[in-house]
Amino acid sequence: MVDLNELQTFEHDVLVIGAGGAGLRAAIQCAALGLDTGIVSKSLLGKAHTVMAEGGMAAALRNVDKRDNWKIHFRDTMRGGKFLNNWRMAQLHAQQAPDRVRELEDWGAVFDRTQDGLINQRNFGGHRYPRLAHVGDRTGLELIRTLQDHGVHQGFATHMECKIIGLVKDGDRIAGAVGLWREHGRFVLFKAKAVIMATGGGGRCWRVTSNSWEYSGDGAALAYDAGAELMDMEFTQFHPTGMVWPPSVSGVLVTEGVRGEGGILLNNKGERFMFNYIPERFAPETADTKEEAARWLSGDKNARRPPELLTRDVVARAIRSEVQAGRGSPHGGAFLDIANQRPADYIKRKLPSMYHQFKELAEVDITKDPMEVGPTLHYFMGGIKVEADSQMSKVPGLFACGEASAGMHGANRLGGNSLSDLIVFGKLSGDGADAYIKALPADPKVDGSQVSAIIKHATDILNREDGPNPFVVHEEIQEIMGEGAGIVRQGDELQTAVTKLGEIKPRIESVKAHAAPQFNAGWHEALDLQSLVTVGEAVARAALMREESRGGHTRLDFEGEREEWQKYNIVVSKQPDGGMLAQKVERPDPPEELSKIAYAKIEDLEAGNV
Amino acid sequence: MSKRTFRIWRGDAEGGEFEEYTVEVGPGMVVLDAIHRVQAEHASDLAVRWNCKAGKCGSCSMEIDGMPKLGCMTRLGDYPESHTITIQPLKTFPLIKDLVTDVSWNFAQNKRIKPLQPKPRDADGEHRMQQEDVDRIQEFRKCIECYLCQDTCHVLRDHDRKDAFVGPRFMIRVGQLAMHPLDTEDRIPAIKEELGSGYCNITRCCTEVCPEHINITDNGIIPLKERVVDRYYDPIKMLLRKVRGA
Ligand SMILES: Cc1cc2nc3c(=O)[nH]c(=O)nc-3n(C[C@H](O)[C@H](O)[C@H](O)COP(=O)(O)OP(=O)(O)OC[C@H]3O[C@@H](n4cnc5c(N)ncnc54)[C@H](O)[C@@H]3O)c2cc1C
Ligand code: SF4
Ligand code: SF4
Ligand code: FES
Numbered sequence: 001m002v003d004l005n006e007l008q009t010f011e012h013d014v015l016v017i018g019a020g021g022a023g024l025r026a027a028i029q030c031a032a033l034g035l036d037t038g039i040v041s042k043s044l045l046g047k048a049h050t051v052m053a054e055g056g057m058a059a060a061l062r063n064v065d066k067r068d069n070w071k072i073h074f075r076d077t078m079r080g081g082k083f084l085n086n087w088r089m090a091q092l093h094a095q096q097a098p099d100r101v102r103e104l105e106d107w108g109a110v111f112d113r114t115q116d117g118l119i120n121q122r123n124f125g126g127h128r129y130p131r132l133a134h135v136g137d138r139t140g141l142e143l144i145r146t147l148q149d150h151g152v153h154q155g156f157a158t159h160m161e162c163k164i165i166g167l168v169k170d171g172d173r174i175a176g177a178v179g180l181w182r183e184h185g186r187f188v189l190f191k192a193k194a195v196i197m198a199t200g201g202g203g204r205c206w207r208v209t210s211n212s213w214e215y216s217g218d219g220a221a222l223a224y225d226a227g228a229e230l231m232d233m234e235f236t237q238f239h240p241t242g243m244v245w246p247p248s249v250s251g252v253l254v255t256e257g258v259r260g261e262g263g264i265l266l267n268n269k270g271e272r273f274m275f276n277y278i279p280e281r282f283a284p285e286t287a288d289t290k291e292e293a294a295r296w297l298s299g300d301k302n303a304r305r306p307p308e309l310l311t312r313d314v315v316a317r318a319i320r321s322e323v324q325a326g327r328g329s330p331h332g333g334a335f336l337d338i339a340n341q342r343p344a345d346y347i348k349r350k351l352p353s354m355y356h357q358f359k360e361l362a363e364v365d366i367t368k369d370p371m372e373v374g375p376t377l378h379y380f381m382g383g384i385k386v387e388a389d390s391q392m393s394k395v396p397g398l399f400a401c402g403e404a405s406a407g408m409h410g411a412n413r414l415g416g417n418s419l420s421d422l423i424v425f426g427k428l429s430g431d432g433a434d435a436y437i438k439a440l441p442a443d444p445k446v447d448g449s450q451v452s453a454i455i456k457h458a459t460d461i462l463n464r465e466d467g468p469n470p471f472v473v474h475e476e477i478q479e480i481m482g483e484g485a486g487i488v489r490q491g492d493e494l495q496t497a498v499t500k501l502g503e504i505k506p507r508i509e510s511v512k513a514h515a516a517p518q519f520n521a522g523w524h525e526a527l528d529l530q531s532l533v534t535v536g537e538a539v540a541r542a543a544l545m546r547e548e549s550r551g552g553h554t555r556l557d558f559e560g561e562r563e564e565w566q567k568y569n570i571v572v573s574k575q576p577d578g579g580m581l582a583q584k585v586e587r588p589d590p591p592e593e594l595s596k597i598a599y600a601k602i603e604d605l606e607a608g609n610v
Numbered sequence: 611m612s613k614r615t616f617r618i619w620r621g622d623a624e625g626g627e628f629e630e631y632t633v634e635v636g637p638g639m640v641v642l643d644a645i646h647r648v649q650a651e652h653a654s655d656l657a658v659r660w661n662c663k664a665g666k667c668g669s670c671s672m673e674i675d676g677m678p679k680l681g682c683m684t685r686l687g688d689y690p691e692s693h694t695i696t697i698q699p700l701k702t703f704p705l706i707k708d709l710v711t712d713v714s715w716n717f718a719q720n721k722r723i724k725p726l727q728p729k730p731r732d733a734d735g736e737h738r739m740q741q742e743d744v745d746r747i748q749e750f751r752k753c754i755e756c757y758l759c760q761d762t763c764h765v766l767r768d769h770d771r772k773d774a775f776v777g778p779r780f781m782i783r784v785g786q787l788a789m790h791p792l793d794t795e796d797r798i799p800a801i802k803e804e805l806g807s808g809y810c811n812i813t814r815c816c817t818e819v820c821p822e823h824i825n826i827t828d829n830g831i832i833p834l835k836e837r838v839v840d841r842y843y844d845p846i847k848m849l850l851r852k853v854r855g856a
Contacts, residue, residue: 142751
């Protein structure tokens, strides 16, 4: 048993786990409300996944097209999410995003400008109007650096390179968390009245992913173990355009901004195939000739959008179909061409990091030649189930925001809606934590035996004599998920994935990491496996249950959306015996006012009739 | 696939040595891929930082054949096939383990720089700035905080004057504020005194290693030095200031 007096301990009102856009925004809000706040991250400050975001953040600022407003942003979000979004979250997001974006300017953000000197906005898939505030193709860097540089002056404590490995509770309530310093391998206890999970997603369950090593799904797994529910886990977004060649970079993202700036998709016959994949629901708003698409690109407001800008699920499946039909590019993708659509200097100015990425990693000059692209696991729509206004999970005192939480994006996220999600719900979770703490009757107490158990579980990995190599086990998980729960799914294959993940668990419990605890990659990998397998199983079980195809979830044995299934979310929770239970949970009826907006005709929304 | 040998520094603050590892390499592989292969096959406790693997986060800074570089953006194909590539940690910062150094000094420097003090918004609640007025500071804001420039700057590396000079990264950080159309703070005294602009003698080594191709010296440090000179050493301006009482 660990002596709590010996263990390094920090006490905070709120502990924010994760220092991406969501976590930093949450910490800034907590500090602004006078709460003693600490923020923890697995990597150094400013390196979280948010730094990689490219295209922009969506907000109806109306700087480029005056017809835009929150209602149309809300409607686009619901349609993109195939109406499975949490209505209230989608509403809060659309309403509050503009203020959250503007406030970044006071904190130092320098967005690209319009002719009038306002924040410029660009087109993106599924967004009716140019709506994404952006900085070239490095918007995430701008967001995280702005929050970081502002945040370090707000008085919250930063705990870097520390991995949280377990949550501690007092009865039902949250009481803190146990962490592991990556640098020297020692443990630390954070006592906290509230915990905000802002840990991002779990893309590392797959081999081809745009996600970094940090995306092992820790937040979802920790919350699940602590009794929170996970929702919408079957909805995993495969971004249509990841790099496919060379192998060492396969999966690395090619921003949707390329298509937003006019890039087109071609098969190996030189056909612009997206015209053949326009879903009925989007037909009235999508160009059906090259000529109309070209007019749209040159700014004709009466022209409809090119089919390359359909939602991500549609484009990703289209590319996959072309490849399967033998019309793919040499390395099994599609061609993405901007070279013949825009002048070289324009491309370099608007897409500088794409230009460098291809030049340096693939030896392709995108101002001269097409890129080869294919689907890559990109984003988790699912995550910790939270209450919309407060962002609190089922566990009192445990909050979640950003990619780690579920609800906002439904079955499919629109590009640009994540960065805005981070700042809207990051702030709201800070408000939620504040309200919770104010109403808390007594400070929660930390139970030493829980802390000891968490620490022992981690040190066992170093202490056992022998066991499987954690890197190898990780590859096995990726194989299971790639084969059983990839971009298209089938009942029997999902069942196999669930079974195999079950079989791999004892191996995970017996992995061995060698040598000393300092900065030990093998040990950290071994600890990540615990999260990966939980999240992987949740995805596979939810995907097995949902017998239809919708958004980021495609079932070959149940094609197309089924009306019946629009009534349910799938919720996953941990049973008293440790087993995982997936359940259909009926969705409440939407408020009439919101449902009217979501289903309204675009003309009526523009005219302000709804 | 073919095999390739790497000399990688192993050790901590107490000491250490280079060790050689041979792994399979394939087309398009970068140095970081090779390190990961070494981790998976030979040394699971080899310490290295990385996140994005796409040159966007600035985590994987190291010295490759003596040059400060990003491991994830350095292709093996850039080196002759039979050549053994040497990989070691940044020299300018205290070693933690293997390829990981303690860069916390940099975070401390950032905190010393006063944040943006924006002027009030226009009557309609907007801030207005023209694109051409922000082009320069957007160049500086491309910085991914890899600290390769800090590693290479001789003021920090050879003379260890971390007490006197914040280094190129933070010169452009403050430069970006000093050149910001909305900023109302007078930053010239801090640039000269606390941040130590005078220590830079314009060798341009920092600019050469910047993976974001930021023109740190010519676009950032030199204009700041000029402003300092204008303020403190230009006799006519000094006189005028006295007359105007500014
Ligand atoms: C290449 C790429 C491009 C993208 N482009 C866009 C775009 O243009 N527009 C858009 O809206 N979205 C985009 N996205 C999506 C968006 O970037 C992410 O969804 C978003 O940044 C997630 O932010 P977050 O704050 O939730 O988490 P992150 O920024 O990922 O931060 C997670 C944090 O949690 C920490 N953490 C995780 N586990 C633990 C643990 N166990 N203990 C302690 N700390 C932990 C990590 O260290 C990290 O600090 C893109 C994503 C990728 C990968
Ligand atoms: S130009 Fe100045 S800051 Fe850059 S390396 Fe030389 S001395 Fe250092
Ligand atoms: S200025 Fe360039 S070299 Fe220096 S930290 Fe920033 S990106 Fe790295
Ligand atoms: S891993 Fe991000 S820059 Fe190399």
